[in-house]
Amino acid sequence: MNCPFCSVAAFYGKRYRSRPVQEVLRDAEYLRGKRVFIVDDNLEAYGDRLYELLPALAPFKFRLYAQVDSRFALNEKLLDLAQAAGMETVFIGLESVVPARLHELGKGWINLEEFKKAARNLHARGILFAASLIFGVGPENEDTVKQTLDFLLEIQADYLALYFYTPLPGTRLFQELSEKKIPFSRDWSRYHGNLPLINYEGSSAEKMEELYWSLYQDFYKVGAILKRHWHIPQRPLFWATSLGWNLLMFRMDVRRHRSMFYNGASYLDLLPWYSSEK
Numbered sequence: 681m682n683c684p685f686c687s688v689a690a691f692y693g694k695r696y697r698s699r700p701v702q703e704v705l706r707d708a709e710y711l712r713g714k715r716v717f718i719v720d721d722n723l724e725a726y727g728d729r730l731y732e733l734l735p736a737l738a739p740f741k742f743r744l745y746a747q748v749d750s751r752f753a754l755n756e757k758l759l760d761l762a763q764a765a766g767m768e769t770v771f772i773g774l775e776s777v778v779p780a781r782l783h784e785l786g787k788g789w790i791n792l793e794e795f796k797k798a799a800r801n802l803h804a805r806g807i808l809f810a811a812s813l814i815f816g817v818g819p820e821n822e823d824t825v826k827q828t829l830d831f832l833l834e835i836q837a838d839y840l841a842l843y844f845y846t847p848l849p850g851t852r853l854f855q856e857l858s859e860k861k862i863p864f865s866r867d868w869s870r871y872h873g874n875l876p877l878i879n880y881e882g883s884s885a886e887k888m889e890e891l892y893w894s895l896y897q898d899f900y901k902v903g904a905i906l907k908r909h910w911h912i913p914q915r916p917l918f919w920a921t922s923l924g925w926n927l928l929m930f931r932m933d934v935r936r937h938r939s940m941f942y943n944g945a946s947y948l949d950l951l952p953w954y955s956s957e958k
Contacts, residue, residue, distance in 0.1 A: 682786035683775075683785050683787060683844060684784075684785065684786060684851060684852040685785070685814065685847070685848070685851055685852075685853045686857065687848045688721050689899060690848075690850035690851055691811060691850075696725055696726045698725075698726055699738075699903070701729055701732050701733050701736065702866065704733060705733075705736055705737075708712050708737065708740055708742075711740075711742075714741065714743050714747065715743045715745070716741070716743070716744055716745070716863040717745040718744060718745065718746040718747075720746065720747060721747060722748060722749055723746040723747060723748050724748055724749060724752040725750060728756060730761070731758070731761065733767070733780045734761040734765040735761060735764070737766070737826060738764050738765045740766075742766045742767055743768045744762075744765060744766050744767045744770070745769045745771070746761060746767065746770055746773060747766060747770070747771045747772075748770045748771070749772060749773060750772060750774075750795050750798040751788060751800070752770070752800045753770070753772065753798035753801050753802050753809070754794060754798050754801065755833070756801060756916055759779065759801055759805055759807070760804070762805075763805040763806065767807050767840075767912070768807065768808060768918050769807070769808040769809065769810065769812060769838070769918075769922075770802065770807060770808075770809050770810070770836075771786075771809070771812060771841070771949040772798075772810070772811060773812045774790070774795060774810055774811045774812060774813065775790070775812070775813060775814050776813060776817060776818075776828075777813075777827060777828050777831040777832075778827070778922040781817045783862075784816060784817060785814065792831070796834070796835055799835035799836065800839070803836065803911060803914070804914060805914060805921070806837040806913065806914030806915030806918055807918075807938075808839070808918055808919075809837060809839070810837070810838065810839035810840070810841050811835070811839070811840055811841070812829065812843070813840070813841070813842050813843070814843055814844075814845050815843065815844050815845065815891075815892050815895070816844045816845045816880075816923055817843055817845050817875055819880045819882060819888075820883070820888055820891045820892075820893070822891070824891075825891050825894060825898075827900060828895060829895060829898050829904075832899060832908075833907055833908060833938065836907075836908045836909070836910075836911060837899075837908060838908065838909075838922045838926075839922070839925075839926070839930070840899045840900070840938070842895065842896055843873035843874070844873055844875060844876050844888075844892065845877070845878060846871055846877055847864055847870065847877065847878065848871065857878065862879070864878045865877045865879075866880075873936075873939070874892075874914065874939050875889065876888040893934065893937055894935040896939075897934045898932075900926060900931040900933075900935075901931070905923070905926045905931070907926055908926075909923050909926070
């Protein structure tokens, strides 16, 4: 909760609240579908109760999705329980591959070598992961884009979620930029993560946006997709699902400057002469 851009603490305060395991299991009994997203900003914050919750979820045979941090993926005992419970995909906030920027983001505890191990641990159990990164913590250029892409290919990230550094009202970032009189956009319609908001000296918004989409598009090029999926799948169904989403959906999205969470993509976009954009 120490990151300058995080809005969670501004909305909910700076203490954790959690529900009893039996209450969570009671809710699980009412679910009809098998794809289940555990709505929690960081599942690991549930603490030792995960050793009770995850085994209890296994009989439901869910395909689970959750947000975690790299420490979750370094705990192999916990990962084994998550695998047995049906964990399919985790969303991990890597934030940056530049150590100095990790410190600036309050994530100095993230060790890139340990993150590589975390990625191996996940894939060894057939668990997919989406790496979430913040773009534009400082001025970007072709070198920072290449450094980021090279790391993502090395760890064979299954998905990429890329967001511009966004000073939401109520966050420490919003306050610091205001106090330092660093110019940033206050057009709230731009506050969705896919547009540059902070005006860095010597760098234009147009150039930042160009670099942003170049990173996204290079990550989802066919060659990069195949390189990231070039490993022995421990759970072939999940692996094939990831490969299919990469090739058939996300690649189309970023080519048309839509983020991976865009919901209006059409499979007709696979046709070179068609565009679903209005």
